Amino acid sequence: MCAFYLPGGGVSEDIEQFREExxxxxxxxxxxxxxxxxxxxxAGFTPADTSxxxxxxxERGWSCPSWPVEHGGPGWSFEQQYVFERxxxxxxxxxxxxxxxxxxxxxxxxxxxxxxxxxxLPGLANGDIILCQGYSEPDAxxxxxxxxxxADRDGDDYVINxxxxxxxxxxxxxxxxxxxxxxxxxRKQHGITLLLVDMATPGISVHPIPTFExxxxxxxVFFENVRVPGANRLGPEHEGxxxxxxxxxxxxxxxxxxxxxxxxxxxxxxxxxxEPLRDGYLIDDADFSKKLVRAGIALRQVELTERRxxxxxxxxxAEASLLKIKGTEVQQQVISLMVEALGPxxxxxxxxxxxxxxxxxPDAAHHAGKVCFNLRKSTIWGGSSEVLRNIIARSVLxxxx
Amino acid sequence: xxEGLTDDQKxxxxxxxxxxxxxxxxxxxxxAVATPGGFDEDVWRQLVELGCMAxxxxxxxxxxxxxxxxxxxxxxxxxxxxxxxPFLASVVLGGHxxxxxDSDAWKARVLxxxxxxxxxxxxxxxxxxxRHDLHDVATSVRAANGRWVLSGRKDVVPGGxxxxxxxxxARASGDRRDRDGIVLVAVPADAxxxxxxxxxxxxxxxxxxxxxxxVEVDETQLLTTPDRGLAxxxxxxxxxxxxxxxxxxxxxxxxxxxxxxxxxxRQQFDRTLGSFQALQHRLVDLYIDCELSWSMVxxxxxxxxxxxxxxxxxxxxxxxxxxxxxxxxxxxQLHGGIGMTMDVxxxxxxxxxxxxNASFGDxxxxxxxxxxxxxxxxxxxx
Ligand SMILES: Cc1cc2nc3c(=O)[nH]c(=O)nc-3n(C[C@H](O)[C@H](O)[C@H](O)COP(=O)(O)OP(=O)(O)OC[C@H]3O[C@@H](n4cnc5c(N)ncnc54)[C@H](O)[C@@H]3O)c2cc1C
Numbered sequence: 001m002c003a004f005y006l007p008g009g010g011v012s013e014d015i016e017q018f019r020e021e022x023x024x025x026x027x028x029x030x031x032x033x034x035x036x037x038x039x040x041x042x043a044g045f046t047p048a049d050t051s052x053x054x055x056x057x058x059e060r061g062w063s064c065p066s067w068p069v070e071h072g073g074p075g076w077s078f079e080q081q082y083v084f085e086r087x088x089x090x091x092x093x094x095x096x097x098x099x100x101x102x103x104x105x106x107x108x109x110x111x112x113x114x115x116x117x118x119x120x121l122p123g124l125a126n127g128d129i130i131l132c133q134g135y136s137e138p139d140a141x142x143x144x145x146x147x148x149x150x151a152d153r154d155g156d157d158y159v160i161n162x163x164x165x166x167x168x169x170x171x172x173x174x175x176x177x178x179x180x181x182x183x184x185x186x187r188k189q190h191g192i193t194l195l196l197v198d199m200a201t202p203g204i205s206v207h208p209i210p211t212f213e214x215x216x217x218x219x220x221v222f223f224e225n226v227r228v229p230g231a232n233r234l235g236p237e238h239e240g241x242x243x244x245x246x247x248x249x250x251x252x253x254x255x256x257x258x259x260x261x262x263x264x265x266x267x268x269x270x271x272x273x274x275e276p277l278r279d280g281y282l283i284d285d286a287d288f289s290k291k292l293v294r295a296g297i298a299l300r301q302v303e304l305t306e307r308r309x310x311x312x313x314x315x316x317x318a319e320a321s322l323l324k325i326k327g328t329e330v331q332q333q334v335i336s337l338m339v340e341a342l343g344p345x346x347x348x349x350x351x352x353x354x355x356x357x358x359x360x361x362p363d364a365a366h367h368a369g370k371v372c373f374n375l376r377k378s379t380i381w382g383g384s385s386e387v388l389r390n391i392i393a394r395s396v397l398x399x400x401x
Numbered sequence: 402x403x404e405g406l407t408d409d410q411k412x413x414x415x416x417x418x419x420x421x422x423x424x425x426x427x428x429x430x431x432x433a434v435a436t437p438g439g440f441d442e443d444v445w446r447q448l449v450e451l452g453c454m455a456x457x458x459x460x461x462x463x464x465x466x467x468x469x470x471x472x473x474x475x476x477x478x479x480x481x482x483x484x485x486x487p488f489l490a491s492v493v494l495g496g497h498x499x500x501x502x503d504s505d506a507w508k509a510r511v512l513x514x515x516x517x518x519x520x521x522x523x524x525x526x527x528x529x530x531x532r533h534d535l536h537d538v539a540t541s542v543r544a545a546n547g548r549w550v551l552s553g554r555k556d557v558v559p560g561g562x563x564x565x566x567x568x569x570x571a572r573a574s575g576d577r578r579d580r581d582g583i584v585l586v587a588v589p590a591d592a593x594x595x596x597x598x599x600x601x602x603x604x605x606x607x608x609x610x611x612x613x614x615x616v617e618v619d620e621t622q623l624l625t626t627p628d629r630g631l632a633x634x635x636x637x638x639x640x641x642x643x644x645x646x647x648x649x650x651x652x653x654x655x656x657x658x659x660x661x662x663x664x665x666x667r668q669q670f671d672r673t674l675g676s677f678q679a680l681q682h683r684l685v686d687l688y689i690d691c692e693l694s695w696s697m698v699x700x701x702x703x704x705x706x707x708x709x710x711x712x713x714x715x716x717x718x719x720x721x722x723x724x725x726x727x728x729x730x731x732x733x734q735l736h737g738g739i740g741m742t743m744d745v746x747x748x749x750x751x752x753x754x755x756x757x758n759a760s761f762g763d764x765x766x767x768x769x770x771x772x773x774x775x776x777x778x779x780x781x782x783x
Contacts, residue, residue: 141737143669166738211741212748218741276530278537278578287765339755343532344557346759349603359554359598359610369603369755373748376733377741384737386679 015079022087029056035092041264041335043367045094047130047172053094054101054127064101064125071109071117072125078311089259090266099131100124103247104177104196111235111243120175120196134164134178134197134221135244141166142387144179145188145241149223151180151195158182158195158233160203160226166381170206170219174199179244182237194240196232203227213373248383249320255382256327258303265295265334271341271364282341291337298330318395321388328378328385335375338368402477402654402695406470413456414474420447421482427746430483434605438563440486449518454492458500463513469640473647473702480651483749485605487521490560493644495522498568498637502585502624511566511587523564523590525555525611526634533766535570535634536580540613542571542623549623551586551594551616557760561609562599564590569613570634573627583630587622588613603752639714642761643701646717649725649757650694652750656732657687659747663736680735687731690724697721712776715767722764725754 034053037045057063065081067073076084088095096102105124108117123129140147149162160180170176176197183191197204203226209218235243269292272283282288306323339346345365350356353366379385393399403411424444425433433441448454456471458464465471472493479488496515499507499522514520531537540553551571561567567588575582588595594616597609625633661684664675674680697717704713729751733740740747758764771777 136738139668141669143671146669210743212743212745212752214743218738275532277532278534282532285765287769339759340763342759343763344527344759347557347602347604347756348608349601351601356598356610359556359612361556361600361610369752372755373603373751376730376748376751379734380737380741385734389679 015083018080019083019087022084023091025060025062026087026091026093029060030091030093031056034094038092038094038263039267040364040367041267041338041371042094043371047097047169050094050097051127051130054097054125057096058126063096063127064105065096066102067105067109067121067125071105071121082307082310086259086262089263092263095260097124097127097131099133099177100127100129103133103250104131106250107177107234107243107247110246113231115231116196116234129175130169130173132167132170132173132176132199132219132221134167134176135248136164136166138163138165142384144244145192147179147181147192148184149178149180151182151193151228153182154227156230158193158228158230160195160197160223160228162223164221164223165219166209167206167219167221168217168381170199170221171208171216176221177234177247179240182240189241191238192240192244193237194234194243195228196234197226197228198232201226201228211374211377213370215370215374255378256302256306256323257331257378258299258306258327261299261327261331261334262303264331264338265292265299267364268292268295268334268338268341271338271362275341275343275362282343288341291340295330295334295337298326298333302326302330318391321383321391324383325379325385325388331378332372332375335368335372338364339372342368405699406474410467410470410474413452413471414478416451417448417453417475417478418481420444420451421478421484425482425484427483428744430485431744434485438486439601439605439607440484444484445486446518448488453488454518455516457492458496458512458516462500462508463516465516469643469702469705472640472644473698476644476647477651477654477698480648480653480753481655483604483652483746483753487523487560487563487606489641489644489648490523490558490606491515491521491564493641494524494559494637495564495566495568497640498522498524498585498633499587499624501633501636502568503626503629503633504587504621504624506621507587507624514565520565521560521563523558523560523567523609524570524637525558525561525567526570526638527556527558529554529556530577533762534578535638536583536631537578538570538572538583539577540569540571542573542584542586542618549586549618549620551588551613551618553613555611555613557600557602557608558611559602559606559608559760561590561597561611562607566590567595567611568624569611570630573623573630575627580631582627583634584627585624585630585633586618587624588616588618592616592618602756604749604756605752606756635711638761639710640705642714642718643698643705645757645761646694646698646701646721649721649754650691650698652753653687653691653694653725653728656728656747656750657684657691660684660687660732660735667737674735683731683735687728690728694721694724711774712771715762715771718762718767719764719771722754722758726751726758729754 054063061074064073065084069075137147151158151160179192182193203224205222207220275282277285342362345362348365452465455464456467460466542549542551569586569588571586573582573584594614596612599609602608667674697720701713701717704710732747736747739745
């Protein structure tokens with residue numbers, strides 16, 4: 001269950017050289033507007049921005065850190081991938097596309113046909129393909145295996161009818177990777193098939209569902225006789241559950257978002273150093289600065305545990321779920337501190353601050369609250385904290401109900 | 402939740418609840434928030450007719466002779482139904498500032514209008530450098546040739562956008578952080594030199610920055626003497642805190658009840674979610690938070706005109722604020738994906754809780770006040 005040492009603790013010269021190389025690249029290649037959005041905790045950040053960044057990274061051969069060289073990846077070691085991700089976050093750069101580089105690419109490399117690799121990998125790597133994930137349905141959330149959206153065989157094609165919900169970024173996506181019901185005769189985990197669906201196919205309609213803070217990421221997607229060629233099936237028919245879960249396990253791992261939270265915590269510190277309190281600044285206040293320290297410790301626990309589990313590769317099972325549970329908790333704690341740091345200004349939801357040159361508000365008032373509300377999602381999606389606890393109870397602790 | 406209320410108060414609470422249920426279903430509330438003023442004028446008129454604006458003012462000023470308990474009843478219902486509009490701003494803050502201050506002329510001039518729903522007031526006290534400290538006042542009011550000149554900047558003024566008259570805390574003498582030397586000044590919103598920049602708060606209410614650029618006022622607009630301003634301001638803010646605690650408690654009960662209902666019906670894994678023990682315990686914790694918070698609301702409300710006021714109010718602000726935040730976050734979480742959506746109320750309750758925590762001093766501020774007050778150095782079990 002646990003490794004007894006912290007691998008990668010000793011810092012090699014090579015890795016520091018690599019780190020420096022990444023930093024220099026970001027300094028030169030990261031467009032200012034993207035940097036600004038990242039520094040505003042990604043407020044207003046869109047899949048088009050990710051695409052743009054993927055294109056820039058792709059030119060350098062760095063858009064898909066985990067891919068092997070033969071498929072166009074950089075062939076980096078775990079340590080290098082880890083450092084790369086950290087440096088992106090700490091230098092205000094966007095993450096690589098999680099769906100493309102982190103999830104569907106690796107799944108295609110593992111399970112895809114040669115034809116599929118040729119058709120999809122280049123577009124995933126250079127940002128041309130924007131993906132959405134069609135798993136959840138109105139009645140299949142935590143109980144994902146009960147999904148009902150049907151893909152019926154018709155000659156070489158599948159014909160999809162039904163709907164998917166909570167589909168992030170479906171309005172931007174040109175492809176969906178989705179789980180569909182191809183057989184309902186057996187166990188509910190059987191008879192699920194993973195299909196890659198061209199979002200331009202006739203019969204697909206996308207209905208946005210605004211989030212409560214005003215975000216535009218969520219959608220419901222309706223399918224009416226949507227025809228998908230059999231060549232777009234990833235893995236064997238009816239066996240999509242295990243591939244879908246494999247992809248989800250990749251999502252779960254990066255989703256502790258330690259690096260992003262580190263950067264966020266740094267920015268809370270910067271805000272606290274500017275917000276006035278009595279005759280000094282908030283950062284001088286023992287109560288508040290201890291909260292920052294406490295959040296830093298909580299984050300460090302996740303970071304160290306992530307390192308320990310990440311580098312003990314053969315041990316990577318359900319334990320990884322604990323990283324998401326704790327990582328998202330700290331993330332929510334840190335963004336709440338950002339709102340708290342703003343004092344009375346934390347209640348504002350300013351539309352447009354450009355007209356306020358004569359009476360400026362704290363910069364972060366523009367985004368901290370919205371992002372704080374939006375990040376309530378992190379404990380719900382990609383395996384809710386409750387579902388992950390169930391997984392740990394069952395698979396790690398071997399408890400049965 | 403109606404324990405200890407008189408029959409009249411219970412009838413009032415029921416009528417108000419019915420009015421809001423009938424006239425302000427959630428979709429209409431959302432439409433109202435999207436209008437320029439951020440509230441439903443039609444519902445507002447009916448609230449005036451029901452006596453909400455008049456309830457807490459003495460009869461001599463056009464009120465119905467109630468007090469803090471009436472504010473508590475209204476707060477609880479407004480929190481449940483996510484009511485927006487300048488009630489807190491005009492009745493609780495502006496109205497009570499005038500009521501507690503010392504100018505009979507201004508009471509006669511504005512309070513009947515506030516109680517009758519024809520006038521709106523606001524109170525401007527937050528400054529950029531002050532964070533949550535009421536006595537940190539840089540806005541100045543200085544005598545010049547027999548007139549007074551008011552200059553400075555006030556931020557996040559609730560209802561500033563709608564107010565006819567704004568009561569401003571200003572420094573007549575002393576240093577920025579002196580407790581002495583603060584006066585309350587009544588300023589017509591259309592006075593020359595007053596500039597308003599309107600913003601939205603997360604809860605849908607409108608708040609403004611008020612720039613005061615050499616606004617001329619005369620002696621009669623000073624509502625307090627310099628040795629009284631802070632005491633009046635603290636008393637008003639404490640009334641407002643008791644009120645927003647009641648609002649937060651109503652909001653919590655609503656979140657708890659709807660989440661309970663949802664988990665009783667939502668099915669996953671061929672069972673209702675409410676049948677999972679892990680979730681049952683979470684709901685029980687929400688319920689406990691609601692009960693504990695309501696006790697704090699009652700205590701703060703009843704202490705408002707007693708020597709225990711400061712202690713009870715700060716205690717309630719800490720306890721209810723933290724509970725409200727936790728309950729709303731749990732409400733979102735337990736709803737799952739649908740809890741993140743605009744068209745379901747639970748997320749809007751979370752926004753309200755965040756606004757409540759950011760206003761009138763956060764937990765650290767009130768813990769600081771409590772810890773440094775002599776009362777906390779001795780046993781205070783009563
Ligand atoms: C912002 C956002 C983006 C999303 N993006 C996508 C996407 O791109 N693609 C996609 O397919 N899906 C997406 N989702 C959906 C997400 O995966 C689901 O919301 C999640 O699986 C929960 O399902 P549900 O919403 O139906 O909640 P429910 O399953 O109804 O759960 C409600 C609550 O009950 C808890 N619960 C459920 N079962 C148990 C149990 N057995 N024991 C204890 N607690 C339990 C849950 O944890 C949750 O708190 C997204 C969701 C959000 C909020």
